[in-house]
Amino acid sequence: MRTSIWIDPGVMNGWCKFEIENGMARAVAMGQVHIDDLTKFLEKLDPTPSSVGYESYKIFRKKAGAHIGSDVPALQAIGMIKSYASRHGKVLRDQPSSILKTAEMWTGIYMPSDHSQSHQIAALLHGSYFYITEGMMRTRLEENHGQI
Secondary structure (H helix, E strand, O other), X not given: XXXXXXXXXXXXXXXEEEXXXXXXXXXXXXXXXXXXXXXXXXXXXXXXXXXXXEEOOOOOHHHHHHHXXXXXXXXXXXXXXXXXXXXXXXXXXXXXXXXXXXXXXHHOOOOOOOHHHHHHHHHHHHHHHHHHHOOOOOXXXXXXXXXX
């Protein structure tokens, strides 16, 4: 059995661990970890994941003003994730945040209105989206009505 972890980077990093067995993936654990503890968290993953995925982050011209004076913690967290993957020879994947609405529809899992709890759900949605597109996870509709 292999595992992977998907991360929603930022000051608070949401994470979701997936197990892959017999060609199918399933989410088995999720939570949140502060950026100050992210490196330690990654180093203590057991078993160590075969791949690491994360939500990519771009600074768009229209929103650049919001970053004035910011140390852009999401990009710092992505640097930590990339460093971990590089040091440990892990497959690294990234996805844009634009997949989240599709992932919500496919899974029937929606981002909570309480932003303090949304990071782990974002990580779950990113991993689920990836595995659904790879044919390693079924959508909510497929689960409810059999293979379509």
